[in-house]
Amino acid sequence: MGPETTPGYDPHAFPPFAVTVDIVDIVVMTIIENDLRVLLIRRAVPPFLDSWALPGGFVRPDEDLNTAAARELAEETSISQEPCHLGQFVK
Numbered sequence: 001m002g003p004e005t006t007p008g009y010d011p012h013a014f015p016p017f018a019v020t021v022d023i024v025d026i027v028v029m030t031i032i033e034n035d036l037r038v039l040l041i042r043r044a045v046p047p048f049l050d051s052w053a054l055p056g057g058f059v060r061p062d063e064d065l066n067t068a069a070a071r072e073l074a075e076e077t078s079i080s081q082e083p084c085h086l087g088q089f090v091k
Contacts, residue, residue, distance in 0.1 A: 006045045015061050026055045026069050028079070041076050 028039035040052045055076040059068040066086050074080045 014058075026073055028055070028073070028077075039077065 030037050030039075039055070041055050043049055043051050043053050055073055057068075057072040057075070059065060063071070065088060069086055070083060073083070
């Protein structure tokens with residue numbers, strides 16, 4: 001049995017490649033009252049509906065990674081401020 005999918009999702013509507021901006025790519029951190037805080041979202045769609053996650057999503061063919069990260073952050077958190085620092089980490 002395969003993973004859950006979003007109703008109306010058509011994989012053929014996207015280019016035949018997939019690069020994601022997630023997990024380590026969009027980590028928003030701040031310090032509040034001497035505590036390090038990390039921004040999490042609740043997933044709105046399956047799989048893992050209602051689970052906590054880091055904001056992220058797909059890179060569009062016409063975007064670079066920084067543009068995609070800023071767009072996904074704005075879409076998922078309503079934070080539209082230009083990020084003060086974006087870094088790329090490679091495993």
